[in-house]
Amino acid sequence: MMRGSTFLILSILFAAPAGAETLFDLGNRRVERIVAENDAGSWEEFQADAFGVFPTGSWVWEELTEIGCDQVRWPEQVCWNGAFVRAFRLEFNDGGCGCGGFLEIPSMLRLTWSEDALAARGISEVSLQLVYNYSTVTRAWQPVTGAVRDLDANAFTVTMGGDIIGIREFAIVTDRFVPTSSVTWSGIKRLFAR
Amino acid sequence: MRSRLFLAAVAMAAGLALAGSSRAVAQGCCSPGASPLGTLVSGFPAPGRVQAGVLFEFYELDRTRAGTEEVPDLADRYSRARRAIPYVRVGLPARLSLLVELPYEDRLKQLRFTTASGNRFGLDIENEGFGDLSSVLLFRAAPAADLAPWSLHVGAGVKWGTGRSARDGIPVELQNGTGSNDVLLAMSGHRNFSVTGVSAQSVVRLPSKSESGYLYGKELSLGAALFLAPGRDWSAGLETRHRSAGHDAFLNRRLPNTGGSRWLLGPRLAANWRRARLAVEVLYLFPVREDVNGTQLAVGRQMSFGLRWPS
Numbered sequence: 287m288m289r290g291s292t293f294l295i296l297s298i299l300f301a302a303p304a305g306a307e308t309l310f311d312l313g314n315r316r317v318e319r320i321v322a323e324n325d326a327g328s329w330e331e332f333q334a335d336a337f338g339v340f341p342t343g344s345w346v347w348e349e350l351t352e353i354g355c356d357q358v359r360w361p362e363q364v365c366w367n368g369a370f371v372r373a374f375r376l377e378f379n380d381g382g383c384g385c386g387g388f389l390e391i392p393s394m395l396r397l398t399w400s401e402d403a404l405a406a407r408g409i410s411e412v413s414l415q416l417v418y419n420y421s422t423v424t425r426a427w428q429p430v431t432g433a434v435r436d437l438d439a440n441a442f443t444v445t446m447g448g449d450i451i452g453i454r455e456f457a458i459v460t461d462r463f464v465p466t467s468s469v470t471w472s473g474i475k476r477l478f479a480r
Numbered sequence: 481m482r483s484r485l486f487l488a489a490v491a492m493a494a495g496l497a498l499a500g501s502s503r504a505v506a507q508g509c510c511s512p513g514a515s516p517l518g519t520l521v522s523g524f525p526a527p528g529r530v531q532a533g534v535l536f537e538f539y540e541l542d543r544t545r546a547g548t549e550e551v552p553d554l555a556d557r558y559s560r561a562r563r564a565i566p567y568v569r570v571g572l573p574a575r576l577s578l579l580v581e582l583p584y585e586d587r588l589k590q591l592r593f594t595t596a597s598g599n600r601f602g603l604d605i606e607n608e609g610f611g612d613l614s615s616v617l618l619f620r621a622a623p624a625a626d627l628a629p630w631s632l633h634v635g636a637g638v639k640w641g642t643g644r645s646a647r648d649g650i651p652v653e654l655q656n657g658t659g660s661n662d663v664l665l666a667m668s669g670h671r672n673f674s675v676t677g678v679s680a681q682s683v684v685r686l687p688s689k690s691e692s693g694y695l696y697g698k699e700l701s702l703g704a705a706l707f708l709a710p711g712r713d714w715s716a717g718l719e720t721r722h723r724s725a726g727h728d729a730f731l732n733r734r735l736p737n738t739g740g741s742r743w744l745l746g747p748r749l750a751a752n753w754r755r756a757r758l759a760v761e762v763l764y765l766f767p768v769r770e771d772v773n774g775t776q777l778a779v780g781r782q783m784s785f786g787l788r789w790p791s
Contacts, residue, residue: 288741296532300492309603338733339730339731340735341652342646342647342648342650342651343605343650343651343653343654344651345591345603348591349595349597349599350595351595351597357597362781375596375597377596377597379553379554379593381553381554381556381557381591381653382555382557382696383737384774384775384776385735385737386739451554465487
């Protein structure tokens with residue numbers, strides 16, 4: 287609990303602070319970096335006024351968590367042929383003010399991989415690509431356009447703008463990954479239904 | 481003739497209301513409003529006399545709307561505002577009276593987040609302190625006689641930016657004041673019949689930009705009551721209140737999830753305790769229609785309790 291003055295009570299209640307969630311005030315108008323738990327090299331960074339200009343007290347939060355194949359959405363698209371390397375879930379919530387959620391200035395996203403883990407599986411770094419899903423309507427993992435693969439830093443970096451409210455999932459996969467559209471999957475389902 | 485004048489006055493008040501709400505406008509995000517409508521309800525003192533009172537108001541904002549639709553809240557938000565509003569009304573010559581009020585407010589907002597990974601955390605923000613001082617000079621436009629079963633007052637004033645408005649980390653809707661000196665235009669009328677009566681009030685607030693660069697949307701508050709007064713010392717009736725406000729802006733950028741309109745309706749009871757020279761009023765209002773811009777917390781109920789010592 288924080289007390290700013292005699293008549294001011296601003297308390298933050300963490301019931302189960304197990305994740306890497308960060309609550310921040312857009313009204314601070316400063317750079318905010320949300321770092322993944324147990325991986326300081328993976329983060330998303332928002333520029334000051336990235337969502338527009340808002341007054342003090344415009345609270346939003348984001349959580350960056352590493353997740354496995356048992357937690358990603360539509361795992362059949364990324365986990366079925368050994369393509370999967372690592373995945374992250376980014377969850378953004380602007381419910382504190384109803385003011386954010388659309389990035390006018392793109393954020394910088396950086397996600398890392400482990401060289402040792404790749405070597406253990408015999409995977410070459412140059413085969414890696416970054417894919418993501420966002421829309422629950424398309425239900426599809428797609429390559430991230432503009433993602434930069436830095437072999438020295440063992441990380442992908444990408445700038446992303448637009449709407450980010452809700453859940454975005456990113457996965458580092460090998461070139462075995464094949465983009466799958468919802469149309470394709472519905473076709474396959476129809477095939478099996480016969 | 482007098483009835484016609486009164487109806488014309490009510491029509492003017494309604495016209496004023498409609499002029500301000502011709503498009504989707506209303507409360508700033510999660511705020512009950514900042515105009516002195518409640519203290520305009522009862523009568524006005526004769527020259528040289530003083531009325532004093534305290535109005536206690538409670539607002540609960542416990543539902544989230546997108547336009548008129550109730551929607552799930554991303555942060556399970558809840559907010560409430562409590563106000564104690566001491567006021568005085570001073571009767572002046574030339575059919576004038578002066579209303580001055582200074583609210584003391586306690587505003588709370590709670591946020592509860594549950595992440596996809598199952599983490600739960602929350603944020604409680606509470607702010608308490610004196611709000612903005614308002615002063616309104618009212619003129620009894622009609623009738624000319626001091627004693628009449630009806631009246632129409634028009635007035636203008638200022639809501640002064642005396643309350644603190646820039647406490648760090650506190651959302652704008654929880655700040656004590658607006659940080660601006662706002663022009664107020666007011667109208668109040670009543671008509672008593674043998675055992676019934678009607679009253680109507682309207683306040684238009686024309687905000688100016690605060691030092692921080694925040695500009696509230698124009699606000700219109702409108703109230704009307706129909707009551708039955710079978711005895712001399714008590715009355716019961718129905719009251720409706722409308723509030724609409726335009727979009728707020730910050731540093732000249734319009735904030736999409738601000739502004740909207742609401743209609744509230746509910747019972748009103750009033751009584752005079754002659755021995756103590758005390759008038760008591762109780763009001764409970766619930767929403768009959770709310771239409772917010774974007775997605776906002778909306779008022780679930782309003783209650784008020786007033787004490788007034790007649791002059």
